[in-house]
Amino acid sequence: MSGTPKADSRPLSPHLQVWRFHATMLASITHRITGVGLYFGTLLITAWLVALASGPDAYAVVEMVAFSIPGQLILFLWAVAILYHFANGIRHLVWDGPGLGFSPKVASQISIFNYAFAIVGAVALMAAAVLS
Amino acid sequence: MVQLTLPQNSKVQKGKTWPKPQGAKNLREFRIYRYSPEEKGNPRWDTYWVDMDKAGTMILDVLFYIKNTIDPTLAFRRSCREGVCGSCAMNIAGRNTIACTKGFDELPGGVISISPLPHLPVIRDLIPDLTNFYAQHAYVQPFLKTDSPTPEKEWRQSEEDRAQLDGLYECILCASCSTSCPSYWWNGDKYLGPAALLQAYRWLIDSRDEATGERLDDLEDPFKLYRCHTIMNCAQVCPKGLNPAQAIAKIKHMMVERVS
Structure with missing residues (x-):
């Protein structure tokens, strides 16, 4: 900031630590x-x-991973990420436009919405x- | 650069707990950031117990209560005590504001922490170094720039044009907004920050100013203006209720309109 770290022995005030x-x-x-x-x-x-292009054997592996519990969790988080990024992206467009x-x-x-x-x-x- | 943790010499250690005032019924605990360049060692959190029946109504009153009755060594800036000078800006209970207009009734529950404005070099206790902040304000040239000959009396402006400046001219340069901004924390040396940009916009839309193009040129840079990511902390904390985030968005608009 106003001093270089070498010349400046003063402490940096807390930021994320207190916010x-x-x-x-x-x-x-x-x-x-x-x-x-x-x-x-x-x-x-x-x-x-x-996997889809490689044939049934490769696709079976992907399907197994996707239907496992960690796979389902990743798919869920991925869906959350896409939907959140989509909604907030629209908000950014409204801000900028x-x-x-x-x-x-x-x-x-x-934000909460x-x-x-x-x-x-x-x-x-x-x-x-x-269900499907 | 992004550094989420504090440097070694800045980590705040546990400090002293000052004695409780005698005979007080309505006590409240405050944790206040203390640092002195004369004493060796890191900054520390000191604990003070304040008699809220005797301390007044605002956080600035609490600081005076501590300074007058518990610990005269506590240092903080203050002047007008009525929200027009911007001197007593600090972080109170995790949000930047000016201590003189922050009432007890607005505080969250529990222990109240008070620290200097975030991510600045600390001179002493609650006093940060604002040199860079003022230099950035000077950079946007916050004064009328004209080529036309100076009129005999004043530079005239219609009421509508004057109304454009509402929500901008009220800024008291307390630095609450700039030091609330994570972008400013990580890139404060290159990003001008919300306060300076609000002032930049105040002169960009002033109908009397004739240096609009020049002013935009001075902001055309990947960092100075465009490090704003609409995190919105600036507008959330402004003690005067101004909206630097919106002013920055309007400057971005002016940039686009100028190109097209």
Whole structure:
């Protein structure tokens, strides 16, 4: 900051250590984390497509992994990540385009809504998959 | 750079617990950040018990109560005690605000921690070094710039144009917003931060100012403006109820409109 670390022996004041998170702050970091997660999710789609092209034996392996408990958990988290990133992405478009939703109260409410949308949506998706 | 933890010399250690005031009925526990350059060692959290019946109504009153009756060595900045000077900005219960307008009734329950504005070099106790913050304010040239000859009386402005400045000119430069911003924490040397950008926008949309293009040029850079990721902490904490995040979004709009 104002001094170089060598010349500056003064302590740095606490930041994340003391901060009480806002809904919008959590929403922002979640957007980034889910975005990174989706990169890895794309690898899973690729694995699925490669297996599909390789024939029944390879596909059986993917199916086994996908229907295992860890596989189901990953699919659930992946669904949460996609839905959250989608909803919050629309919010970013609204911020950047029409420039709406900047009041702290509204922004906090939308953050909470996006979380709820992602979790409820992922549960509904999984339930639909199990029932079908 | 992102560094989630504090450097070794900045880790806050357990400090001293000061004696409780005698005969108090309504006691409240405060944990206050203490650092002195004369004493060797890391900063520490000192615990104070405050008689809330005698301390007044605002957090600044609590600090004065401690300084006057418990520990005269506690250092903090203050001046106007009514929310117009911005001197007493600090982190109170995990959020930045000015101590003089933060009432007891607005506090969350439990122990209240008070520390300097986040992610700045600490000079002493609750006093951070704001040199960089002021330099960034100077960088946006917060004054009227014109080419036209100066009018005989004042630079005139319509009521509508004047109304454009509402929600911008009220900024008291307390630095609560900039030091609440994680982007500013990690890139405070390159990103101008919400306070300076709010002021930049205040001059960009001033109908009397004639340096709009030049001002936009000065912000056209991957870091100075575009490190804003709408985390919104600035608008959440502003003690004057201003919205730097929105001002930054409007500058981004001006950048796009200028290109197209």
